Amino acid sequence: VQWHAADLLDENQARRLMQIVAPSHWLHLAWCPTIPGQFWSNLENIHWVRASLGLFEAFEQNGGQRAVFAGTCAEYDWDFGFCRENHTLLRPTTLYGIAKHSLHGLLREWAAQKAISLAWGRVFFLYGPGEHPNKLVASLCRALIKGEIAHCSEGTQRRDFLHVFDAATAFVALLESEAQGAFNVASGQANSVRELAQMLGELTGRGDLLKFGLPSPEAPFVVADVARLRDEIGWMPRYALEAGLRQTLNWWREMNQHDETTH
């Protein structure tokens, strides 16, 4: 592995990077950070659309052949709940979803005309080591480890959760394949937020700290069909939800001990 440092939002730096590396294969994950409550409407989403189009142009001009980009489940119309790549209506309502969906629409046509092979991985609900401490799984892990009350919604909304390590293997599998178009990057499993919280309660023995509250106004069901990823790419997730949560809990325990040691 060779690392190159560059600010991809700076068009000149981005172009120079593509000239130096001249990659045949390109996995594009860079975007504004998914800080809870901010990234959905962050105007940086627009800057990343512009930057990504500029990068794609440089990729194409420097001999690029195969590109895989990260999209999002927020491209789908969540009123339909069960998300299938080539069936479910795409009608994003957030700037994040609009930006990703717009980028895909433009790149798909661009790639087709330049004979570049393009796949688009629509990421569902990730959790695991390294995520923002205020996101759902991270905040539950931190509270339960520290013995603090964890406030939740009623938690009836069901989501498709995937461990971040499995998302990584899915993107690598996509990059190494020749398959084109949109692929859900997800587990295909529907778990309620309440089930997930209770699993963490059992794993820590502190289910008593979970306080479920008011009904959530969120979409009741957002789950992926993963047939394309499974059948066309041959990818399978390594972590079932409980195993993935255990791994994540252990990571937060280590972080916590590290914090206590250094303070």
Next chain:
Amino acid sequence: VQWHAADLLDENQARRLMQIVAPSHWLHLAWCPTIPGQFWSNLENIHWVRASLGLFEAFEQNGGQRAVFAGTCAEYDWDFGFCRENHTLLRPTTLYGIAKHSLHGLLREWAAQKAISLAWGRVFFLYGPGEHPNKLVASLCRALIKGEIAHCSEGTQRRDFLHVFDAATAFVALLESEAQGAFNVASGQANSVRELAQMLGELTGRGDLLKFGLPSPEAPFVVADVARLRDEIGWMPRYALEAGLRQTLNWWREMNQHDETTH
């Protein structure tokens, strides 16, 4: 009127222009030329998305208050035929439609966050002086004036035709209003291509030159609801179809005489 020359696809020139003019109101019509058979999939559509986002940023940074952009009826899903701004599904299938629709999605959020007033005029089927000679009305006018056979499809597909002068007054009316969101720029009338061709045949007395052919594979019906433009903006078209075609025929006759005089 003061003219400024600049290549808007050159980010530095575009930014400098916005700095020099620092407009409070901005009507953005610039895009790649609508050359029949080319513009639907022209990759320049993507460059115009990038350029338009850069221009909008410069407009905002230089004190801009009100912007009106040209969108397209190709943003709608034509399977639904009757196009209403806030009802009909938006599912463009061409790069031109995707590019315009993507730009609107991004700008709408950007404008809202920066308190810029934004309207988006979705242009339907324009005709009139100055259009590309191979477009429908232009090619029919030229053939009938010159006494040449005019080959058409069966012509049963119905469209919403608008004279380009009326499109201009609609955009000016939009710019001078405070209304936001999408507005169809159209006549609201449904005429078949066959009806239009026959009107030109009658106006020239050369209907015998019209040769209608095979059924068209195109969408059977693409017509706008113009209630928003009429009721919220108070705009009315000046030209009914026949009057608009007469005006256009006269313009092509003058062009033709000019050609004959100069050759």
